[in-house]
Structure formats: structure tokens, C-alpha cells
Amino acid sequence: MTDITKEALSPPRSFLSQDAIQLFYRLLAALLICAALSLLTDSFLSLGNILNVLRQASLTFFIASGLTLVVLTAGLDLSVGANVALSACLAGTVIHHTGSPLLGILTGLACGGTVGLLNGIMVTALRIPSFIATYGMLWVLNGLSYWYMAGETIHGFPAGFRQIGSGYLFGLPIPVYLLLIFLAIGTLFAQRTIWGQEIYAIGANPVAARLSGIPVARRLLLVYAVSGTMAGLASIIFLSRLNSAEADIGESLTLPAIAAVLIGGTSLFGGVGTVFGTFVGALILTLVLNGMNLLSVSANWQPLVTGVIVILAVWLDMKTRRRAQ
């Protein structure tokens, strides 16, 4: 109860300047990491590596951007990684059988969106807490992917399709263009539309949101469906980048996506955060992992570092919010 009262006292709009300062700190952190890495390694400042960082960050961002909306409503979607895996496997099969990348892309998006919608139904109609509902969904999806693939790998896709993940346009990787497009759409949707503002309101104070006539259940359904669809989109990019689909590709994706959202300053308690912040979060996380890679730290360290970053990010967020109050 006290939490809700506190949230009600700090509506998201009145902290815009505070948010801007937070964002500035995060951009500064990203720059500092860049500076440190260019001093420590020879290879960081090469064009190839920087484009690689951007491409990697865009993959994390696609999953994390939809997740941001969920976290803004004080929910969580733990099923995103498993969703990417299942969507990629289904999309890969369709492309293989029909030879049509378009049908495959539609399949991936539809699969992701359907899973997201099911999550939304569990959270709204069945009233299961979001982290438990999506955690159950994670295992259902994992089971389905492994069962469907039965240890097989689908690989070798049409060259045109592979351009989506690994192609270049005017010297920039195509995923980076997609990143800019979805960054713009996400920011406009969250900040400049009534639906976006309603999502903030639901996260800040669900009771007040309902009493002021916001259709809370429908907006939540939308948010989970968007999160699932973005996972579907990510699955397409992964598929065309890896040129193969396997049941286990999603296992290492959920934690980084959550980390990106939290580093980006979106509060787990809802109502505070931006899609642009999540982009910066994805960039910071990718820079750290890329730096570890360049410094030839074993990949075995990545889950440990990501876990520590998740906890540090929440801790910092809670500390700054406490001070702001």
C-alpha cells in the first residue's frame, strides 16, 4: 500500500529533468567504457568492431524494447528468450519448406505475437502474477522448441533473407537501420500517444489508472503482445544472422534483455523509464561484453557479469529514486 502511495506522489512527467540527468549519466558511462576499451585494446576502435557492437546492441535492443513497455507497467516478461527460439524454429521451417522469406517473417512475428498475447491473457484474465506466468511460459516454450526440433538444426537460407541480419546499406549493417526505426517508433509511441501515456499511468498507479477510466486489461494485453511480437522480430534477425535455427538459441537472451532494460533506467516498480534509455542500456551491456571478448576473457564469465550488472542496475535505480524522494 505504501509503495502505491509513494508512486502516486511521483508521477512520471514531473521527473523529466531528473530522467534527463539519469540518461546523461548513462551516456557518460557508455563513453567512459569506450574510452577505457580504446586505451586497453588495439582492436576496439576499428570500424569493423564498432559496427559489430552496434549490430549486437540492436539484437539485444529489439527484445529489450518490447520488454521495456512490460516493465513500465510494473510487469516482467521472462519468456522473451524462449519465445525468440520457438519463433526462429517455426520461421526457419516455413522458409525451408516454402522458400518464401516473407511467409517465414510473418510466421515468426505471428508466433511471437501469439505467445505474447497468451502471456497477456494469463496476466489479465487469469490474474497470475506476470513473472510467474511468463516463467511458466518460458518452460512451455522451451519444451515445445526442443520437442519440435528434436535435436535437429535447420540451416542454409536464401541469400536475400540473410541480408536482413548480415547485410550492409551505405556502409551500415541493416539491423542498425531497423534499430533506429524501432527506436523512433517506440519513443513516439511511449511519449507521444495516449496509449503510451496510459501505459505509464498503469505502471505508476494501477488503481488510479483504472479509476480514471483507462482500460487497464486491454492495455496490458497490448503491452505483452508487443513484447512477444518484438521477440518474434528479433527471432527473424537472429535467424538471418546465424543462418541456422536451433532449439537452444534463446537460452542466453533473456537475462541480457532484462539487464538492458534495467541499466537503461526503467524502474521495476513501473511508471518510470524510456525506450531510449533501454537503447543506451543495450549499448552499455554490449560494450562490456564486447570489451571482455577483446580482452580475451573467457565467454564463461558472461552470465556472471550480466547477473552482477542486473543487480547493480536495480540497486542504483533504487538508490537514486530514494534520493529523489
Added chain:
Amino acid sequence: MREAAVISQTNPLQRIPGVAIVLVLLIALFGAIAPGFLSVANLSNVLVQSTILTMLALPMTLIIMTEGLDLSMGAVLTLTSLCVAIVSLATKSMLLGLGAAVLVGAAFGTVNGWLVAIVGIPPFVATLGTLGMAQGLSLIVSDGQSVVGIPHSVRDIYSATLFGIPVPIVMALVTYAAFHGLLYHTRFGTYIFALGGNREALKYAGLSPNRLLIAVYAIGGTMAGVAGLLMTARMNSGHPTAGLGLEFDAIAAVAVGGTSFERGNGWLLGTILGVIAVGVLRNGLNLISLPSSVQVASVGVLVIVALFLDGLRSRS
């Protein structure tokens, strides 16, 4: 003791049907369609295989009663299982291996409790972070490889018997007795009910809810350490992904067993029935040759159904 009895009587009888019906239905179903399911050898196999899960699900019940969650348990179990393997391999001593595992598990549990109680991070995110840390440490200490060649003293624990009862089952029974005594017959147990039901009341009674909460999570980590010994003994090796996802089976057992996620109600016997239900489900699907992927998916469905029913009950 009396208080505990009063609180725990928020009608356990109403819950008994739920999980018991699920269990009876599952046993009847697999008895009918799975050849060899009802044999004594298979049923005792189900029980022995459920012992590791029991050691996770009992403390998970306490954690969920405090309106918390521990997603790191499977990863911590993996790490402690590796501890048993590595330490017992180096020292040839089962007890030193167990000691190291319990220490590491308790440390992780304490960190979880500290993050949840003192730092105030929502439990599912705090333990998701420590899940990553435990998983990373498992990969680092094992270098991504299996640890093999562990001494007989560890291996024999899984196959030995005491008065004709397999040692893992004896360990599970002792654990159950300890948890039952702790929850229903000590003051600490009463406080655990209060942690989920009415935390303010604890404060007014002059107690520190934070310290109690840390203790509950620390118990979870410690039990993951003990379960690590059984895991290593069962696999006869330490493996960097051995226990991943087992926390989900534990949460499933607790949810099916009728412990509520929102009101500080817990029922240990229900959890045990839930553990057996999950074990029967996995074993039965295995016997009709469905792959483990289907088992995972069906446990997921089981949880969602159980939570849905729980939601219905709490509304009525």
C-alpha cells in the same frame, strides 16, 4: 506453538482434495497407459528420483510463503554439485565436499536474502541476477567441462540403503521432519507465516522482519548445498548444467501443493504431494517414451493450471 496451529488452520482440509486429486488422476492415468508404471521397482524409482526435488521444494515453500521466490536455486544446486565433485575429488573426502557445498549454498542464499530484505530488490529479479552469477561461476570453476572420477564415498550415497530404505529417501524424510518441526512447532515457523501474512505485525512485536527473511533465503541456499551432494552422487560426476531449471520443478511442486503466492499460506505436506505429482508426471511421460522436452512443457502447463485454480480460490 498454539499460534502456529491457529494460523495454519486456515483450512488445510479444503486444499487436500486439489493436490491429492491431481496425484490420484496422474497415477490412474499412467497406471492405465504406461506399461510397468505401477511396478514396485518403478514407483520406488519415482520416490528416489524425487528426493533432490524435495530438498529444493521444502525451502521454496517457505520462501514463497514470504511472498518471495528463488529463481537461483537450480543454478546454485549446479554450483554446489560441482563443489562436491571438485572438493571430494581433491580431498577424497565426502564430508569435506558436502561442507564446501553447504557453505557455498548458504552464501548464495544469504546474498539472495540480503538483496531482497535489505537492498529491497524484488525477489524474482534479485534471484534472476544471482542465477546468472551461479551459472557463470559453475562454468568458470568447471571450465565448461564435466568433473569425473569422484570417489566411491560420494557415489555410494545414492545407491546405499539404511534398514532397507534407500539413503536418499531417508535424507528426504529427515528433511521433511526438520521442516515440519521448524514451521509448525517453533516460534521461527510462526514468524514465517507472519512474514507473508502480516509483516507489519512482526515489526510491532519488536522483531526484525529483514533478519528473518535473510534466514529463510539462507535456508534455501543451504538445502541447495545438501541437494548438491545427492545430485553429484546420482550423476556420478559434476556437470556445469546439471541442475539448471530444477527451480522450476520446485516452484511447480509448491504451486501444485496448494501454497499460495499471495497470502503467506504454506502447506508442507501439500508440497511433498506436489513433488511426487511432478515426479509421477515426468516418470509416466518418460515411460510412454515422450521426450524430456514434452515433460518440461507439461510441467509448465501444470504450474499455470495450478496458479489459475489458486487465483479462483482466492477470489471465492
